[in-house]
Amino acid sequence: MGLSLAGDLATRGIRSLLIEKTDGTILQPKMDMVGVRTMEFCRRWGIAEWVEQSPYPRDYPQDNVWLESFTGVEFGREPMVSKEEEPLPKQSPQKRERCPQDMFDPILTRFVRQFDESTIEYETELQSFTQSAKGVVAELRHKNGTLETITADYLVGTDGAASTVRRALDIPMHGQPVLTYTTNVIFRCKDLPSLHDKGKAYRFIFIGEEGTWLTIVAIDGADRWRLSYVGSQERRTLEEADIHKLILRAMGKPFEYEIESVMPWVRRALVAETFGKGRVFLAGDACHLTSPTGGFGMNTGIADAVDLSWKLAAVLDGWADPALLESYTIERKPVAVRMVTEANRNLKRMLATRTKAPDPIAFDPSPEGAAARKAYGDWYTETMRAEWYSIGIHLGFNYYESPVVCPDGSDNPDDDVSNYVQTGRPGHRAPHAWLKDGQSTLDLFGEGVTLLRLSADAPSTDGFGAAAGERSIPLTIHDLSAQGAEIHDLYGAALVLVRPDGHVGWRGNVVPGDPGGVLDTLRGANPSQAAILPPDLPGEEPHVDLRFEDIESFAGRDEEVRRRG
Incomplete structure (x- = not known):
């Protein structure tokens, strides 16, 4: 998340310092799916082909x-x-991609290092910070032990599950602190598919008479594999002998392999009460922790970064009111709750086998066993399908209730996990359509506010242009009226204002009497509606304040990883 934020800020001309307390080495790739919305961001950043x-x-x-x-x-x-x-x-003009964290992070690092505006310092740790109405003062500790004091306009904690920044702000998290105690093992085995008859696949889910107990995924499509012992809500520490037994059970026969690293972690469903205080904000795992079932965590964190980035840049560039930043929690917290909730559903689907385990006959090679396996497999295939097809989660989130969006009274479309119907409704991601020159409409958005003119008989856009000039708002106007009626129908209006993050801020068929008022809403100077407090994630414990020593996370600190030869 830190790399995404630094890179997006740099594209907007904003200087940043990114500190990382490790040397940047990824010992345990915790993600490998780059979602379609993230790929759209990568497209705007010019790095989609790199991925x-x-x-x-x-x-x-x-x-x-x-x-x-x-x-x-x-x-x-x-x-x-x-x-x-x-x-x-x-x-979309992009599709989801398979790019593990130890491949994706170097791509983001390369992206960030292109810019003079961005500085990355590894093996540097945040010790403390204070904030005032004028800015933030932070004390850093470098690898050699020296301390450095820096000042900044804002501070963003993208420092993971055990966030130092969140603890310093005393922001609690809500939800379920323990879903399962799980252990990840990275192991190497050359040409593993040649040792069995199941062929090449991305993910293998192992089901015994106790139900689902293990998963193995192909990290790099070559010789690295991630084994996850799913576990339960009962804490269990796996010794090395236990891990070897798991690997042997998964294969079903002895074979040669090498354990590279082991990381115990706790699967959680938690969302922070707020995503910042004053001039200090949180993004990614620092403000939402989720089961990886679905691959939503990293992708949601990058969307956090993009939402926060354009708002910070707009305020620092002077064309937005500082109140714009108050919309960050209002917009992003409901998205996090929605994401964590769906990831929980996916986990329950995966573990449904624990209450509906296969009949023992299903493990028998007899015809009766084959029939039982097919019936069971058909049920489980249908049960799991929502996790594999989830474009609605990646593209369907919206900010309609945000005070920096102009609502138009239209109905909220169905929120379908596996399908997504594009809409130009305010607050929603502006729809993709191919233009006659081969560009996507999405290629028109990102640098500032964009005004689309989608009908030949639409009124003049001069009023918006003049109002934007008076407020120093970077406004680009694109007349797409010659592109055909399809785009107009997709967006649902003749005129559409799109925010720098690619979400619709306003739409209409006529220029309002006060176009400056519309732009003021988008820049936080004239909120469209009272702030609606985002919901907390329901859970077994309504109020959970986790401290550093309580947290073992999928983010994993280096000292939590046991390397093995």
Whole structure:
């Protein structure tokens, strides 16, 4: 999240210092799916091709398989084509990509290092900070032990589950502090698929008579694999002998492998009460912790960064009111609650086998066993499908209730996990459509506020242009009226204002009597509606204030990782 924020700020001409207390090495890749919305951001940043050309093999099948063991019976699978073969969705100029964290982070680092505005300092740790009405003063400790005091206009904590910044702000988290105690193991095995008959696949879900107990994913499509012992709400520490037994059970026969690293972590469902105080903000795992079932966590964190970035830049550049920053929590917290809630549903789907475990006959090679396996596999395949097809989660979030959006009284479309119908409703992501020159409409957004003229008989846009000039708002006007009626119908109005983050801020068929008032709303100087407090995540404990020593997270600190030869 820090790299995404630094890079997006740099594209807007804003200087930043990014500090990281480790040396940047990724020992345990905790994500590998770059969602479609994140890829749209990468497209705007000019690095989409870098992600597409990462070392992950584009011809590697993405099947999801449920099985007893690699050499045991298979219950079923969701066949999924390779990234090379997967078509673009009709709703986007990009598609989701497979790019593990130890490949994706170097791409973001390369992106950030392009800019003179960005500085990255590794092995540097935040010790403390204070803030005032004028800015933030922070004390940093470098690797050699020296202390440095710096001043900044704002501070953003993208420092993970055990966030020092969140604790210093005394911001509690709400939800469920423990879903499962899980252990991840990275192991190497050359040409693992040749040792069994299940073929190449992205994810294997292992089901025994106790239900789902283990998953293995292909990290790099070559020789690195991530084993996750799912666990339960009962804390359990796995010794090395235990891990070897798990690997052996998963294969079903002895084989050669090398354990690279082991990381215990706690699967949580938590969202911070607020995403900042004063001039200090939180993003990513620092303000929302989720089960990785669905691949939503990193992608939601990057969307946090983009939402916060344009607002910080607008305030620092002087064309937005500082009140614009108050909309960050209002907009992003409901998105986090929605994401964490769906990830929980996916976890429950995956663990549904624990209350509906296979009948013992399903493990038998007999015809009766084959019939039982098929029935069970068909049920589980249907149960799991929502996790594999989730474009609605990635594109369907919206900011309609935000005070820096102009509502138009239109109905909220259905929030469907697996399908997404594009809409130009205020607060929603501006729809994608292909233009006659081969560009996407999304390629028109990002640098400032964008005004689209979508009908030949639409009124003059001079009023918006003059009002923007008076307020020093960077406004770009695109006349797309010659592109055809399809885009007009998609956006639902003749005139549409799109914010720098690509979300619709206002739409209408006539220029309002006070176009400056509309722009004032978008820049935080004239809120459109009273701030609506975002919901807290429901859970077993309504108020959870986690301290540093309580947290083991998928973010994982280096000292929590045990390296093995």
